[in-house]
Amino acid sequence: MGISRRDFLRTVAIGGTTLLAGDVRAEHAARLNCDKTFGVLVDTGVCIGCRKCEWACSKKNFNPEADPVFFDDKNVFKDHRRPNALAYTVVNEFRGPEPGSHPFTMKVQCMHCNDPACVSACIVGALKKCEFGPVTYDASKCIGCRYCMVACPFQIPAYEYFNAFDPQVRKCSFCYDRIVEERKRPACVEVCPSEALTFGTRRELIDMAHSRIRAHPERYVDHVYGELELGGTSWMYLSPIDFKYTELPDLPDQPAISVSETIQHGIFKQFVPPLMLYGLLGLVMTALREKEEKKRGHHE
């Protein structure tokens, strides 16, 4: 017992510092070469809220016959909608803090994190981070535990609760088939009429974002959301107002997985701690059994 408890404390002590979290990040960053990793820059300053991205996404993933007129309705902006099992992306409208300030619109979908919590959480590896950026889902492995939904810091994965026999986790795939296999841009990016969506490598996009801010400091807040958040995301955002007025959550630079994976790997380091506990219990059991037998011998 002593070993296990001490080991926990050690693990936790390390987990508390950012030192090891830094190691985890470096390891992941090395694996995810920025030159090869694709992303999308969402410039909410030029988004016109036409919802064509929603239509293109729906057409590709749900209904090839989707009617574009259906997506012209601007009344949906009265609510803040969330992506769900029947829509991988939605556009919402936001306003700054001042009364009567100009509204702007922002598309939301899976961020395709560099260190995805859903991938770390998945019990069977049904969710995978591909080296090109997309976080993909393999329904044939999935057991439907929904731990990915609990883990996601952006609350993106949605579930087909209505499907009794074959429910799937549903979320944006970053058009994996289009960008990796067909070498095309994602459906939403291709349809965007205002160049609010730019597809490219993550490194290019970060440079582009900062040069847009430098060129028009009056138009943007000096913050590329997703460049550093949680160790970086494939999808990144520019905004005319502070991100706290949008629905993107305020998150630390440290990946969501750093503490849990540090604890997990600390306890299971090459199975040494569990085997030591097993050995220790075995020793105690044998030692005390001999003592007990000797004692009984004396009594008889």
Place this chain on the structure above:
Amino acid sequence: MSSNDHHLPTPIKMKYFTPGTKIIFAVMVAGIGAYIYRLIFGLQAATNLNDQYPWGIWIGIDVASGVALAAGGFTSALLADVFHKEKYHVIVRPALLTAMLGYTFVVIGLLADLGRYYNVWHPMLPSMWQGNSVLFEVGICVMIYLNILYIEFLPIVAERFKGRVNLPGALARLNGFFESILSVADRTLGRFISLFIIAGVTLSCLHQSSLGTLMVIAESKMSHLWWTPISPLLFLVSAIAVGYPMVIFESIIASRSFGLKPEMHVLSSLAGYTPVLLGIYLALKIGDINTREAWPLVFAGNTQSLLWILEIAMGVVIPLVMLLFHRIRHSVGGLFTAATLVVLGVVLNRINVFLVAYTPLYGKTSYFPSIFEIMLTVGLIAALVLVYRAIVMIFPVISVPAAER
């Protein structure tokens, strides 16, 4: 085994159906109905789960609390078999049975919650192993441990039926087969049982703590009253602390139900460990809040803060103080009350960590279980009680004094 022949495990002889049992049976039938409804119509129809709240009471109570309350199995084995405290041998079999049934029903409850329950075996395939997943570790440990519990129970089956296997009707053909299994088990298990017992204790420490790691990954969605990197340590210590109170709780209920005298000389001294374990747990809880400077959350006066205070006051402080008194430890009513408080406290803690602390980013509504979720959860508990009752009537589990046999 102890040579104390005043108390020998014996099958309980009494009528299975009493008015109470019939009520519990009806509750179980309702639970089976809810289970069938979920299987046919799916999670949307049967539960109040949604994209905001992916986990409900089937995880918070059936799985998380179920595993914690089955901790009596490994903590009793630790005391009686590893530390060789002979007088506690009488509690080993009932605690083992509770753990075996507890984990079995954890799995049955989990299957109801899994969207693709028919894929539940996937984590066993090496091609799908996912070492970063805390849930993977919990799943594998629980699966192996459940099998170990069945193996540990096998000698009890052998003791009762070896040389006496007599299945009715067409099954009689299998008599020889079962007979040989029992005789092999009887001959070999005795030699290796210690290996299984310490493996059971090790696996329990691993998954009891890992259950506490599960919500660590969701930091930004968790109330920092409960989110802490030492959550696995808190889960392990609270599981160890609730082990003996759970044994006491069910032992007193079983005695009442079977018209036996509670074995107070064993239970009272078992309760002596509880204040120490609860004290360690309380110190860790307070130290954790202190280190993370989370006191303002404790006194925020909202639902979460009130539930935190209730969890600590009712489930830890009050039973800790009660069990310090010799008089309370030695009175059936006092001991039962204190043990019940510890059990409820741990259940409340698991509900708090998995459900109350979880605050979705875009939640417009809050989660409350549906009637089907409640029926299924209560039904599983009823089923466990009924199977327990049947097993102690068939197998030698509960120790009965010679005079009452």
